[in-house]
Amino acid sequence: xxxxxxxxxxxxxxxxxxxxxxxxxxxxxxxxxxxxxxxxxxxxxxxxxxxxxxxxxxxxxxxxxxxxxxxxxxxxxxxxxxxxxxxxxxxxxxxxxxxxxxxxxxxxxxxxxxxxxxxxxxxxxxxxxxxxxxxxxxxxxxxxxxxxxxxxxxxxxxxxxxxxxxxxxxxxxxxxxxxxxxxxxxxxxxxxxxxxxxxxxxxxxxxxxxxxxxxxxxxxxxxxxxxxxxxxxxxxxxxxxxxxxxxxxxxxxxxxxxxxxxxxxxxxxxxxxxxxxxxxxxxxxxxxxxxxxxxxxxxxxxxxxxxxxxxxxxxxxxxxxxxxxxxxxxx
Amino acid sequence: xxxxxxxxxxxxxxxxxxxxxxxxxxxxxxxxxxxxxxxxxxxxxxxxxxxxxxxxxxxxxxxxxxxxxxxxxxxxxxxxxxxxxxxxxxxxxxxxxxxxxxxxxxxxxxxxxxxxxxxxxxxxxxxxxxxxxxxxxxxxxxxxx
Amino acid sequence: xxxxxxxxxxxxxxxxxxxxxxxxxxxxxxxxxxxxxxxxxxxxxxxxxxxxxxxxxxxxxxxxxxxxxxxxxxxxxxxxxxxxxxxxxxxxxxxxxxxxxxxxxxxxxxxxxxxxxxxxxxxxxxx
Numbered sequence: 102x103x104x105x106x107x108x109x110x111x112x113x114x115x116x117x118x119x120x121x122x123x124x125x126x127x128x129x130x131x132x133x134x135x136x137x138x139x140x141x142x143x144x145x146x147x148x149x150x151x152x153x154x155x156x157x158x159x160x161x162x163x164x165x166x167x168x169x170x171x172x173x174x175x176x177x178x179x180x181x182x183x184x185x186x187x188x189x190x191x192x193x194x195x196x197x198x199x200x201x202x203x204x205x206x207x208x209x210x211x212x213x214x215x216x217x218x219x220x221x222x223x224x225x226x227x228x229x230x231x232x233x234x235x236x237x238x239x240x241x242x243x244x245x246x247x248x249x250x251x252x253x254x255x256x257x258x259x260x261x262x263x264x265x266x267x268x269x270x271x272x273x274x275x276x277x278x279x280x281x282x283x284x285x286x287x288x289x290x291x292x293x294x295x296x297x298x299x300x301x302x303x304x305x306x307x308x309x310x311x312x313x314x315x316x317x318x319x320x321x322x323x324x325x326x327x328x329x330x331x332x333x334x335x336x337x338x339x340x341x342x343x344x345x346x347x348x349x350x351x352x353x354x355x356x357x358x359x360x361x362x363x364x365x366x367x368x369x370x371x372x373x374x375x376x377x378x379x380x381x382x383x384x385x386x387x388x389x390x391x392x393x394x395x396x397x398x399x400x401x402x403x404x405x406x407x408x409x410x411x412x413x414x415x416x417x418x419x420x421x422x423x424x425x426x427x428x429x430x431x432x
Numbered sequence: 433x434x435x436x437x438x439x440x441x442x443x444x445x446x447x448x449x450x451x452x453x454x455x456x457x458x459x460x461x462x463x464x465x466x467x468x469x470x471x472x473x474x475x476x477x478x479x480x481x482x483x484x485x486x487x488x489x490x491x492x493x494x495x496x497x498x499x500x501x502x503x504x505x506x507x508x509x510x511x512x513x514x515x516x517x518x519x520x521x522x523x524x525x526x527x528x529x530x531x532x533x534x535x536x537x538x539x540x541x542x543x544x545x546x547x548x549x550x551x552x553x554x555x556x557x558x559x560x561x562x563x564x565x566x567x568x569x570x571x572x573x574x575x576x577x
Numbered sequence: 578x579x580x581x582x583x584x585x586x587x588x589x590x591x592x593x594x595x596x597x598x599x600x601x602x603x604x605x606x607x608x609x610x611x612x613x614x615x616x617x618x619x620x621x622x623x624x625x626x627x628x629x630x631x632x633x634x635x636x637x638x639x640x641x642x643x644x645x646x647x648x649x650x651x652x653x654x655x656x657x658x659x660x661x662x663x664x665x666x667x668x669x670x671x672x673x674x675x676x677x678x679x680x681x682x683x684x685x686x687x688x689x690x691x692x693x694x695x696x697x698x699x700x701x702x703x704x
Contacts, residue, residue, distance in 0.1 A: 144499075151498040158503065168495060168505045171479055172472045173516040174530070178507035180495065187636070189500035191622040192615075192658070194651060195643060197634035203501060206625060210499070213621075 106251030117243040124235035131228045134221060141218050148211045152204055159184040159200045227301075234298050437569055444566045448559055456555045463548035470541045476515070477534045480527055483510055581697050588690045595683045602676050609669045616662045623655045 158164065162183060167175035186203040187195045198206065482488075489510055494502040513530050514522040525533060626648065629635070635651045636643040646654075 148499055151501055154497055155501060158497075163506075166495070166505065167514065167522075168493060168507050170493075170513065171476045173476050175514040175522060176491075176507040176510055177512070177514070178505050180503050181506045182504045185504065186497075187494060187502040189502075190625040191618045192655070193638040194622050194626070194646075194655070195502075195636040195638065196625070196629055197636075205628075207499065207501070209625075 106249055109248045109250070111238070111246045111248050112242040114248065115238050115242050117239045120235050120239035120242055124232050124239060127228055127232040127235060131225055131232065134225050134228065138218065138221050138225070141214055141221065145211060145214045145218070148207055148214065152207045152211070155186065155200050155203050155207065227305075230298065230301070441566050441569050444562050444569075448562050452555055452559045452562065456552065456559070459548055459552045459555060463545060463552065466541055466544045466548065470538065470545065473534050473537050473541065477531060477538070480513070480530055480534070484527055581694055584690055584694050584697070588687060588694065591683055591687050591690065595680065595687065598676055598680045598683060602673065602680065605669055605673045605676065609666060609673070612662050612666050612669070616659065616666065619655055619659045619662065623652070623659065626652050626655060 158180065160183075162181075164180040164183065166178065166180055168178035170176055184199050186198050186200065188198050188203050188206055189195055190206075483491075491507050491510055493505050493507065495505045496502055511526060512524055513527065514524050515530050515533060517523050517533070523533075626635070629648060631648060633648060635646045635648050637646045637651065637654075638644075
C-alpha cells in the first residue's frame with residue numbers, strides 16, 4: 102500500500118516532559134480533591150455522631166456535664182430541656198426543634214454531604230483517567246511513537262466526517278494491510294481506549310461550553326496560541342503547549358474549579374485522522390454517549406459547585422465566635 | 433570563575449528557599465498559634481470579670497453539641513470554674529484564683545509572642561542579607577564592565 | 578527596522594492589556610464563586626424554613642445576639658437575599674462575557690501583530 106498521509110512523531114506534538122508535567126498537574130489536583138473528600142467524610146462522621154447524640158439526649162430530663170465557658174474553661178452544670186434543640190440552618194438562621202425534627206434536618210444534611218462525596222468521587226475518577234492518559238502519552242512520546250494521518254477516501258459517509266481516530270505503532274501501521282489481521286485485535290483495543298478518552302474530553306468540553314463558556318475558546322485554540330510568544334500569566338506556558346496541541350483538561354485543571362474547559366473538539370478530530378476501515382468509525386460514535394453522560398454531568402455540576410465549601414465556613418464561624426455566642430446566652 | 437559564581441548564587445538561593453523561607457513560615461504559624469491562645473485567655477478574663485461585675489452566680493447557656501446543634505445548659509453555681517491549665521488538666525478555681533492564673537498565663541504568652549516576633553524579624557533580616565549577597569554577586573560583573 | 582520596533586511596542590502594550598483583562602476575569606471568577614456558595618447556602622436555608630411549621634421559633638444571629646424572628650419574615654428575607662445574589666450573579670455573567678469578548682479580540686490583534694512582525698522580519702532576512 103502506498104503511503105497517502107503524513108507521519109509525525111508524537112514527541113514533536115506532545116514532548117514527553119510536557120505530557121509528564123500535565124500529568125503531574127493532574128495528580129496535584131487529585132491530591133487536592135482527596136483532601137476535600139477527607140474533609141467531607143469528616144463532616145459526615147460528625148453528622149452521624151451528632152445524630153446519635155441527639156437521639157439519646159431526650160431519654161433523660163437532664164444530663165450532668167461540664168459546660169464550656171469559652172475555650173479554656175468549664176463550669177459544672179447540666180443540660181436541661183433535653184428535647185429542645187437550636188439548629189443552625191445556615192446564614193445565621195437558627196430554628197428551635199425537637200429531637201425528632203433535628204434528626205430530620207441532620208439526615209437531610211447528611212444526604213447532601215453524601216451526594217457531594219459521590220460527585221467528588223466521580224470527578225476524581227475522571228482526573229485519574231486524565232492522568233493515566235497523560236502518562237500514556239508521555240510514554241508513547243518517549244518511546245518515539247509516530248502518528249499517522251491519512252485522509253480517508255472511501256465510502257460516501259467519510260467525506261463529511263473524516264473522523265476515525267487512530268494512533269499506532271509505526272511498524273504495524275506502515276504496512277497496515279499486510280499485517281492487519283495479525284495485530285488487529287490488539288490494535289483495536291488500544292485505539293478504542295484512546296478514542297474513548299478523546300470522546301470523553303470532547304463531550305466534556307461541549308458540556309462546558311453549553312453551560313457557560315463560549316466557543317470563543319475554540320478560536321483561541323485554533324489560532325494556536327502556542328505560536329504566540331506573549332506570555333500569559335494566567336496560564337503557564339507548559340500548559341499552553343499541550344493545550345494548544347490537544348488537551349482540554351490541562352487548563353481546566355490549572356485554574357480553579359470554576360472555570361473553563363477549553364474545548365478540544367476541532368483540534369482532536371483534526372489531529373487524529375483516519376487510519377482506515379469504515380467500521381471503526383461506526384464504533385467510534387457509539388460508545389461515548391453511554392459511557393460519558395454520567396460523568397460529564399457531574400463535572401459540570403462541580404465546576405461551579407455550590408456547597409463544596411459551605412461546611413468549612415460553618416466550622417469557621419463556629420470556632421470564631423464561641424465566646425460571643427456564649428455571652429449572649431447568659432441570663 | 434563564572435560558573436563558580438553561578439554555583440554560589442544557586443547555593444544562596446537554595447538556602448533562602450529551602451531553609452530560611454520555611455523557617456519563617458513556621459515561626460509565623462507558631463506565633464499565630466500563641467496569638468490564638470492569648471485571645472482565648474483574654475476572653476476568659478473578660479468573661480470572668482463580667483461575672484464578677486454583675487455578680488452572676490448561676491447562668492444558662494447554649495452548648496454546641498456539634499454540627500451547629502445547640503442545647504440549653506444550666507449552671508447552678510458559677511463560683512467554681514474549671515480552667516484548662518494545659519496537658520489536658522483542668523483545675524478548679526474560684527474567680528479570683530482563676531483571674532490570677534489567667535494573668536500569669538497571659539504574661540507568659542505575651543513573652544512567647546515577643547520571642548517569636550524577634551525570631552521572625554531575625555529570619556527576615558537573614559533573608560534580606562542573603563538576597564543582598566546574591567545581588568552583589570550578580571551585579572559585580574555589571575559594574576566591572 | 579523602525580517599523581518592527583513600533584510593532585513590537587504595540588505588541589507589548591496589547592500584551593499588557595491582555596494581562597489586565599485576564600486578571601479581571603480571574604477576579605470575576607472568584608467573586609462569582611463566593612456568590613454561588615452563598616446562593617447555595619441561602620437555598621438550603623430556604624428549603625429548611627419551608628419545612629418548618631408556622632409556629633416554629635426562628636432566630637437570626639445578628640452580631641453576638643440571637644434575635645427572634647417571625648418565620649414569614651425570615652422566609653421573605655432569605656428570598657430577598659437569594660434574589661439579590663441571583664441578580665448579582667447575572668450581572669457578573671454579563672461582565673464576564675464582555676471581558677472575554679475583549680480578551681479574544683485582544684488575542685486576535687496580538688496574533689495579527691505577531692504575524693506582521695514575523696512577515697517583516699522574514700522579508701528583511703531575505704533582503
